[in-house]
Amino acid sequence: MANYFVGDIQGCNQELQSLLAKVDFNPSKDTLWAVGDLVARGPDSLKVLNFFESLDGSARVVLGNHDLHLLAIYNGLKRAKASDKLEKLLASERLPTLIGWLRQQPLMQELPEHKLIMTHAGVPPQWDLPTLRAEAAAVHMALQQEDYFELLAFMYTETPEAWSETLQGKLRLRYCIDALTRMRYLHSDGRLDFKCKTPPEDCKEPDLHPWFELPSRLEDHTLVFGHWAALMGKVDHPLRIALDTGCCWGEHLTLWHLENREKISQKRMK
Numbered sequence: 001m002a003n004y005f006v007g008d009i010q011g012c013n014q015e016l017q018s019l020l021a022k023v024d025f026n027p028s029k030d031t032l033w034a035v036g037d038l039v040a041r042g043p044d045s046l047k048v049l050n051f052f053e054s055l056d057g058s059a060r061v062v063l064g065n066h067d068l069h070l071l072a073i074y075n076g077l078k079r080a081k082a083s084d085k086l087e088k089l090l091a092s093e094r095l096p097t098l099i100g101w102l103r104q105q106p107l108m109q110e111l112p113e114h115k116l117i118m119t120h121a122g123v124p125p126q127w128d129l130p131t132l133r134a135e136a137a138a139v140h141m142a143l144q145q146e147d148y149f150e151l152l153a154f155m156y157t158e159t160p161e162a163w164s165e166t167l168q169g170k171l172r173l174r175y176c177i178d179a180l181t182r183m184r185y186l187h188s189d190g191r192l193d194f195k196c197k198t199p200p201e202d203c204k205e206p207d208l209h210p211w212f213e214l215p216s217r218l219e220d221h222t223l224v225f226g227h228w229a230a231l232m233g234k235v236d237h238p239l240r241i242a243l244d245t246g247c248c249w250g251e252h253l254t255l256w257h258l259e260n261r262e263k264i265s266q267k268r269m270k
Contacts, residue, residue, distance in 0.1 A: 003111065003258040005033040005118065007233075007243030008226040010066065011042025011085060013051065015253040015266045022264055023255065027058035033109065035226035036064025036120035036181065039089065041248035043270065046089040049098045061105045064120040064227065065181040068152065074099050075149040078156075103143050107180045108136040114258065115220060121183040121227040124163055125216035126190055132218075135176040142173055161191040184228050186211050199230040212240045224256070233263065 004023060009016050025032065032055060039045035052059050070086070072078045074095070080086045089095065109118045117123065123132055142151050154170045155177050167175055178192055185193040185208040196203055200210050212223070212235060219239075226244035233254055235242045245265065247253035252265045 002030045003033060004030060005035065005224050005241070005243060005256040005258065007035055007245055007254045008037040008064065008229070008247070009034065009042070009048050009253065010037050010040055010248040011045035011048055012247045012253055012268065013042070013044035013047040014269050015247055016048065016051070018269065019253055019255045019264060019266045022266070023257065027055055031058055031060060033060045033118055033224070034062070035118060035224060035243055036062045037066040037226060037244075038064070039070050040066040040084045040086060043085055044088075045086055046092050046094075046098075049089065049102070050094065053098060053101045060109045060118070062109055062118055062120055063102070063105050063107055063181065067102060067105070068155065068177065068181060071099065071102065071143075071148075072152045072156075075152060077149065077153050103148065106136060106140045107176065108132060111258075114222065116222040116224065116258070117218065118224040120181045120225065121179070122211045122225045123216070123218055123223055124179045124183070124190070125186070125211060125214040125218075126163055128217040129221070135172070136180065139173050139176050139180075158192075158194045161193075163190065181227070183211050185209060186214060190214070197228075197230060199232075199234075210235075212237055 004025060038048050038052060052061060073080050080090060107119060142148060151170060151173060155174050160167060160171055160175050163175060183192055185196050187193060188207050193208055196205060196208055222239045224241045229244045229246035229249060231242045233242045233245050241256055243254050243256060245252050245254045247268050250268050252267045255264045
């Protein structure tokens with residue numbers, strides 16, 4: 001039995017299937033973990049969602065910002081861009097079923113026996129495990145409600161930047177969504193920054209720090225994440241596993257074998 005973690009697929013189904021063939025992935029005994037952003041920008045978002053939905057209990061998925069954006073598009077809150085390459089997915093008769101499946105996916109997953117946590121973008125360093133569980137569960141529950149589109153409509157702003165226990169309602173939910181699906185840099189005081197997307201060596205703002213470089217309350221946990229393609233999987237921390245390696249931008253898709261602590265990659269094929 002093996003646990004495989006895959007970076008941002010973003011519609012790159014051919015590369016995903018090639019990677020799984022390389023490791024002889026067997027859904028009857030192995031588990032495939034996905035760090036989110038299953039859809040958009042690659043050519044086969046429909047095939048990717050169909051595949052993960054078919055895996056049922058053999059897959060563990062978290063939502064990424066592009067997955068949430070798809071939910072917003074489905075609800076008429078946003079328009080798909082040509083660059084998203086979502087035409088086949090949006091025209092599919094299976095779209096309602098796949099959207100229903102996507103809404104069931106959480107913002108964080110755990111593998112407690114390995115002290116491992118998976119989110120799309122990371123975990124705010126000021127959060128302990130009970131806080132992470134509670135805040136992610138609140139968003140997960142909100143996405144199950146009939147009026148979930150109201151939360152989706154509310155998430156397209158960049159406030160609040162700072163975490164506070166006093167945050168209430170949709171503001172609290174929005175902070176959680178931003179932190180777990182959009183975070184890259186933090187200010188020295190812990191506030192989220194949404195402007196800088198460059199790799200750390202190119203960041204010229206002295207007050208900005210990659211979230212994983214600030215002291216964390218989960219220092220002894222392995223945190224698996226994607227979202228930040230500019231890192232190309234390079235993080236100077238043994239327990240921070242970055243898996244977005246820019247497949248949809250012409251780079252490669254990365255799979256991490258937990259038990260072997262090994263990364264396997266597949267170059268973009270088309």
